[in-house]
Amino acid sequence: xxxxxxxxxxxxxxxxxxxxxxxxxxxxxxxxxxxxxxxxxxxxxxxxxxxxxxxxxxxxxxxxxxxxxxxxxxxxxxxxxxxxxxxxxxxxxxxxxxxxxxxxxxxxxxxxxxxxxxxxxxxxxxxxxxxxxxxxxxxxxxxxxxxxxxxxxxxxxxxxxxxxxxxxxxxxxxxxxxxxxxxxxxxxxxxxxxxxxxxxxxxxxxxxxxxxxxxxxxxxxxxxxxxxxxxxxxxxxxxxxxxxxxxxxxxxxxxxxxxxxxxxxxxxxxxxxxxxxxxxxxxxxxxxxxxxxxxxxxxxxxxxxxxxxxxxxxxxxxxxxxxxxxxxxxxxxxxxxxxxxxxxxxxxxxxxxxxxxxxxxxxxxxxxxxxxxxxxxxxxxxxxxxxxxxxxxxxxxxxxxxxxxxxxxxxxxxxxxxxxxxxxxxxxxxxxxxxxxxxxxxxxxxxxxxxxxxxxxxxxxxxxxxxxxxxxxxxxxxxxxxxxxxxxxxxxxxxxxxxxxxxxxxx
Amino acid sequence: xxxxxxxxxxxxxxxxxxxxxxxxxxxxxxxxxxxxxxxxxxxxxxxxxxxxxxxxxxxxxxxxxxxxxxxxxxxxxxxxxxxxxxxxxxxxxxxxxxxxxxxxxxxxxxxxxxxxx
Numbered sequence: 143x144x145x146x147x148x149x150x151x152x153x154x155x156x157x158x159x160x161x162x163x164x165x166x167x168x169x170x171x172x173x174x175x176x177x178x179x180x181x182x183x184x185x186x187x188x189x190x191x192x193x194x195x196x197x198x199x200x201x202x203x204x205x206x207x208x209x210x211x212x213x214x215x216x217x218x219x220x221x222x223x224x225x226x227x228x229x230x231x232x233x234x235x236x237x238x239x240x241x242x243x244x245x246x247x248x249x250x251x252x253x254x255x256x257x258x259x260x261x262x263x264x265x266x267x268x269x270x271x272x273x274x275x276x277x278x279x280x281x282x283x284x285x286x287x288x289x290x291x292x293x294x295x296x297x298x299x300x301x302x303x304x305x306x307x308x309x310x311x312x313x314x315x316x317x318x319x320x321x322x323x324x325x326x327x328x329x330x331x332x333x334x335x336x337x338x339x340x341x342x343x344x345x346x347x348x349x350x351x352x353x354x355x356x357x358x359x360x361x362x363x364x365x366x367x368x369x370x371x372x373x374x375x376x377x378x379x380x381x382x383x384x385x386x387x388x389x390x391x392x393x394x395x396x397x398x399x400x401x402x403x404x405x406x407x408x409x410x411x412x413x414x415x416x417x418x419x420x421x422x423x424x425x426x427x428x429x430x431x432x433x434x435x436x437x438x439x440x441x442x443x444x445x446x447x448x449x450x451x452x453x454x455x456x457x458x459x460x461x462x463x464x465x466x467x468x469x470x471x472x473x474x475x476x477x478x479x480x481x482x483x484x485x486x487x488x489x490x491x492x493x494x495x496x497x498x499x500x501x502x503x504x505x506x507x508x509x510x511x512x513x514x515x516x517x518x519x520x521x522x523x524x525x526x527x528x529x530x531x532x533x534x535x536x537x538x539x540x541x542x543x544x545x546x547x548x549x550x551x552x553x554x555x556x557x558x559x560x561x562x563x564x565x566x567x568x569x570x571x572x573x574x575x576x577x578x579x580x581x582x583x584x585x586x587x588x589x590x591x592x593x594x595x596x597x598x599x600x601x602x603x604x605x606x607x608x609x610x611x612x613x614x615x616x617x618x619x620x621x622x623x624x625x626x627x628x629x630x631x632x633x634x635x636x637x638x639x640x641x642x643x644x645x646x647x648x649x
Numbered sequence: 650x651x652x653x654x655x656x657x658x659x660x661x662x663x664x665x666x667x668x669x670x671x672x673x674x675x676x677x678x679x680x681x682x683x684x685x686x687x688x689x690x691x692x693x694x695x696x697x698x699x700x701x702x703x704x705x706x707x708x709x710x711x712x713x714x715x716x717x718x719x720x721x722x723x724x725x726x727x728x729x730x731x732x733x734x735x736x737x738x739x740x741x742x743x744x745x746x747x748x749x750x751x752x753x754x755x756x757x758x759x760x761x762x763x764x765x766x
Contacts, residue, residue, distance in 0.1 A: 179737075195737070306669045333669075334728050334736065363732040371732075384671030385708070386663045386682070387731040393683055407668025444668040490727025490741035494672060501718065501746040540746070543714045544672050570666065570710050616667065616710070 146243045146253060146477040148183075150190055156240040158247075162341045163194045164360060167207035168353025173361075174199035181338050184250030184485040185476050187524030193337045196361030198369035204329045204357040205375045208300040211354025212327035216297040220275045223323055227272035230347045231265045237346050238262070241339075243477065245311050248339040250485030250526065251439050252476045263605055264315040267623075270607035274625040275323040288642035294635040297325035298377035301631065302370045304363075304391075305340070306382040307333035307487050308442040308547075314340050316622045317380050318356065324631035329357045329376070331367050335488045363387070374398045378631070381405070382444070384545075385616055403620030403630055405444060405612060407545045408573030411566040412436075412447035412602065413556075413588065415579040416455040428600070429578045433464040435602045436551035437471055437483050437530040442491070444617075445574030447602055449542055450553040451565055457555045461534070464553075465510050468530050473516060483549060485525045492526040495548030498541055499531065507535030507552065537565050545571070559584065563591045572614030576602045595621070651698040653734050660699075662722065663688075664707040664715075664744065665731065674722055674742045675733040679704065691720070718746040719753065 147153035161178065163170040177195040182188055194200070215223075234241060242256035251260075283291040303317040310332060321328050332340045337360045344358065359366050371379050372394035381391050382405040395402045418429045436447050452460050476484035486492045492515070499513055512531030517523055530549040533541055542552045556562040566575060572594040579585050579600070589597040595612045598604065605611070605623070612621035620630055654660055659679035665671045675682070679701075684690075689712040693702035705722070707715065727741035735742060749757070 308669065362737045363729075364734055365737060368732045383669045383731060384665045384667035384673075386665035386675045387670070388667070390677075390682055390732060405668075407666075407671055488727055490673075490725055490729055490743065493725040493727065493741075493743055497743060497745050498672075504746075504748050538714075540714065540718065544666060545668050546672070547668055570714075 144479045149247045156244045158191045161192045165358040166204045184526045194360045196359045196366035201369040204359045207354040208327040216325040224272035224276045227268045231268040234265045244342045245339045252481040252484040260312045264312045267315045267319045267607045271319040271323040292637040295632045296635045301326045301378045302376040303330045304381045307335040310336040310339045320627040321631045404618040406618040407444045408571035408617045409569045410574035411449045412576035413451045416453040417580045419456040430467045432602045437549040441549040498546045502541040505539045507533040571617045573617035654699045660703045662705040670731045721745045
């Protein structure tokens with residue numbers, strides 16, 4: 143067990159600056175209007191740095207820098223870009239522990255998770271796209287003996303990326319790595335709840351990137367995000383967030399006739415068929431861990447398995463074992479490597495979760511464990527902690543239909559395969575799902591029948607770089623991860639070439 | 650609301666769904682968010698000191714799942730993302746919900762036809 147010292151205190155392995163400006167054109171630039179906002183750590187609720195409050199003027203400056211850099215960056219060889227991405231990955235690996243503690247302090251998530259998942263996954267993401275871009279080739283199509291169609295990949299130019307607060311570094315890297323590999327320059331806006339850790343990351347890698355290739359404008363959505371998303375100087379907008387802002391970003395994009403990728407969340411079903419309990423073995427233990435995965439990252443994951451569907455034959459026993467498993471989760475100081483459940487990322491997020499615990503009870507759902515704010519005492523009392531909570535109810539309740547984005551699972555039973563699929567698909571969303579069974583036919587059929595972009599089968603919450611991630615239905619448009627992501631950041635250039643000296647004969 | 654109205658102009662809400670800052674009411678300048686036939690106008694809120702009603706919208710598919718509940722737009726300390734106007738003020742609009750009473754359901758069913766725009 144290790145308890146890391148909080149950044150800014152004695153013995154800390156990583157410290158934040160007291161203030162972060164915008165990172166534009168390779169250097170730090172103060173905000174045009176001179177305003178800053180305070181950035182609290184969810185661990186204690188206390189402010190630890192201040193952040194530039196960006197406006198349209200700052201966004202324009204960042205776009206100037208990005209446009210100044212985009213052409214040269216887009217013409218670099220894929221080998222050169224891949225080498226830079228690999229060097230970024232190496233630099234992050236050398237500073238993995240520091241990045242992990244910085245991210246923990248910024249977001250409130252347990253350092254156990256950032257050490258084992260967030261930062262290693264981010265490192266691997268750069269390496270994956272470094273490899274993918276080297277291996278990518280255009281095509282040459284022989285139309286006839288005299289005519290050849292060449293297809294080249296070209297970067298889009300300058301792209302806008304708006305990052306969520308639940309995985310501040312990893313979600314930024316999901317967007318940055320493919321965009322940079324494909325040769326785009328980026329203007330990135332971190333979430334106002336978690337604006338600082340990306341600047342710590344930048345402090346480690348800034349010397350590896352040509353000035354203007356990655357620009358970071360901080361600020362509030364309405365003041366900085368909107369001018370960026372609605373700018374006619376960006377070739378694409380990538381956004382992770384929720385449906386209303388997603389629609390608004392599409393509206394802006396329609397004015398500029400540019401593409402968007404949107405990842406807007408879900409209400410993912412996690413389905414446990416009777417046969418998981420056939421043996422009391424490793425697989426049964428794994429399936430109970432799978433049930434508990436709703437508490438990972440305090441439920442602040444777009445694919446949180448927030449609806450557990452358990453078949454009637456095992457319902458009582460499996461659920462009882464699941465409750466026991468969840469009650470044994472260790473919630474505490476996120477800086478303690480033993481802690482499994484940390485703090486929610488912000489006060490308003492905490493309040494929203496509590497409002498759902500309220501309506502869940504009012505609708506008649508039964509609280510099997512948890513159900514309230516957690517007061518961890520000491521200086522953690524000011525932090526934003528919620529007890530992992532299990533509700534039992536039915537799929538028409540609002541807690542089964544809306545993304546709470548907290549450590550809350552809503553459990554119901556199903557009779558048979560058809561019933562399971564019907565309940566699983568009775569949702570507005572389709573981002574993730576889980577299927578747990580020992581029968582390969584059931585696993586395959588269920589996986590294909592569920593209308594969601596990713597169906598974890600006998601697993602959950604794995605995020606390898608080379609598996610496509612994205613939503614069906616109202617969960618969004620486009621994909622992240624996988625080499626197909628390069629297409630989302632590239633134009634197709636077709637050169638249609640005639641090698642015949644003869645006139646075509648039309649005129 | 651009075652402060653936001655004075656700073657920005659006429660206002661509207663659109664209730665969000667989905668992750669991160671979803672399940673939250675987003676406050677925009679009236680007309681900033683283009684509503685269409687997929688949306689339902691739940692209410693035009695009248696507020697003292699605000700000259701025009703503030704419209705409250707939700708997507709029709711979400712409304713089907715929410716229509717048995719009474720919604721209150723509350724405000725808490727916080728920092729919503731999205732493009733909602735109150736975020737820079739250090740405040741965040743928050744929906745609180747309760748079940749509609751039988752009487753309210755009866756009354757609303759009579760006016761339901763007026764809601765769908």
